[in-house]
Amino acid sequence: MIDEYFREDKLKAMLVWMAAQSGPPPTEPMSGPFVLWHPLYHEGGIARPRGGSGMLTQALKSHIEAHGGDVMVNSPADEILVEGTCAVGVRVDGRAYTSRAVVSGTHILETLTRLLPEPFRKSAAARQMRVGNGFGAILRLALDKPIQYRADPSEEARIPLQLLCHSVNQIDAAFGDFMGKKPAVDPPIVAMSFSAVDDSLAPAGHEVLWLWGQYYPYELANGEKWDSIAPAVADNLLDTFEQYAPGTRESVVGQLFQHPEWLERHLHLPRGNVMHLEMSIDQMFMMRPSMQLSTYRGPVDGLYLTGASTHPGGGIMGASGRNAAHVVLQDLS
DSSP, rough: OHHOOOOOOHHHHHHHHHHHHGGTTTTTTOOOOOHGGGGHHHHHHHOOOOTOTTTHHHHHHHHHHTTTOOOOOOOOOOEEEEEETTTEEETTTTEEOOOOOEESSOOHHIIIIIIOOOGOOOOHHHTSSOOOOOOOEEEEESSSSSOOOOOSGGGGGSSSOOOOOOOOOHHHHHHHHHHHHHSSSSOEEEEEEEETTTSSSOOOTTTEEEEEEEOOSSGGGGGGHHHHHHHHHHHHHHHHHTTTTTTTTEEEEEEEEHHHHHHHHHOOOOGGGGTSSSSOGGGGGSSOOOOGTSSSSSSSSSSSOOOOTTTTTTSSSHHHHHHHHHHHHHOOO
């Protein structure tokens, strides 16, 4: 589709790289909709909570509490309570909480194979859902001075997302590394310096810089483990960025590298897939997470599904939650 509508190679690289953010290889059939998603930014614009994405959850928490609700953190649910064939609540830290409806926003495999009581678990259905082999990693950096790009040293260049990808061939080569279960040798990068528009994120004169790179498999070739290769892979990601913004490494005062194994270990994202399930056409729209569960209703009455496992997939836009809320309200009324 890109070749049909565009001629300039640099523009093609940018559009294909944006479309690849959700994980599908650019050559996969029916991946065109991932390109068409991005023109919508021109309609709705782009916004970000001041103080970082975490402030969105703080606003939601305040909203819930203002309406008489409670928010519990560091209290993972033990199980979904089912009476007859209807979900009636959850058990947390051994205590039962009953409700008119239960909404699960966790990974669909967690819901189907652990949280539901044994008689209602759907292991067979879960085995048909493809989690994949991870696909991306992010290097979070604290800098003691603002970044400066070689191509445009101005302050304004720090504001937009930087799609650092020199050709479609680079994306294809990185995906080839991924298919061989190896970290990308020359990773395409999205660079994000949100402190350029939000001075609450870093001290005056400092910078935060997030480098999202692809492609990085969860399961590695030759029995390698991420804990042993992570420092070298993070260095390569920063070296790649240095080609566009020389001198960045010298200003690093802190870093966190969230590779696929880290994402599974700390955020309970199986195999490091931030989208929960692969975002291929056969697991999208009315097939996400499966044809039987695509209406945001779970496998038992009173149980509802939301989050990245459901349509339209991962992200912080809240679309799946809004869709699920409409279904819950419709059923309860």
